[in-house]
Amino acid sequence: MAEPLQAGNLPDDFPPERFALMAFCEGCGHSAALDRASLPPGLTVQAIPARLRCTACGRRPGTLRVVYTGAGGFKYAGAAMMPGLEGLGSA
Numbered sequence: 001m002a003e004p005l006q007a008g009n010l011p012d013d014f015p016p017e018r019f020a021l022m023a024f025c026e027g028c029g030h031s032a033a034l035d036r037a038s039l040p041p042g043l044t045v046q047a048i049p050a051r052l053r054c055t056a057c058g059r060r061p062g063t064l065r066v067v068y069t070g071a072g073g074f075k076y077a078g079a080a081m082m083p084g085l086e087g088l089g090s091a
Ligand SMILES: [Zn+2]
Pocket: 025, 026, 027, 028, 029, 030, 054, 055, 056, 057, 058, 059
């Protein structure tokens, strides 16, 4: 069930049990899964990259990818690598 990203996709369009929202920093190659709970309601996946800042190098990552995890092949290990969300009032 692969859905192309279109303007206006919300994170809820991608159920967390099947999809992970991954941010990739183009500055240093850092990547991390986003904490959905920290995202403001109504923020589209297209708008998310502009709200992120890399915790490793301080730059803004330019890429957000929706990764399908439903097959169980994707394992995310690295909670300590969670990127900060700038200007959202959360760490
Ligand atoms: Zn970085």
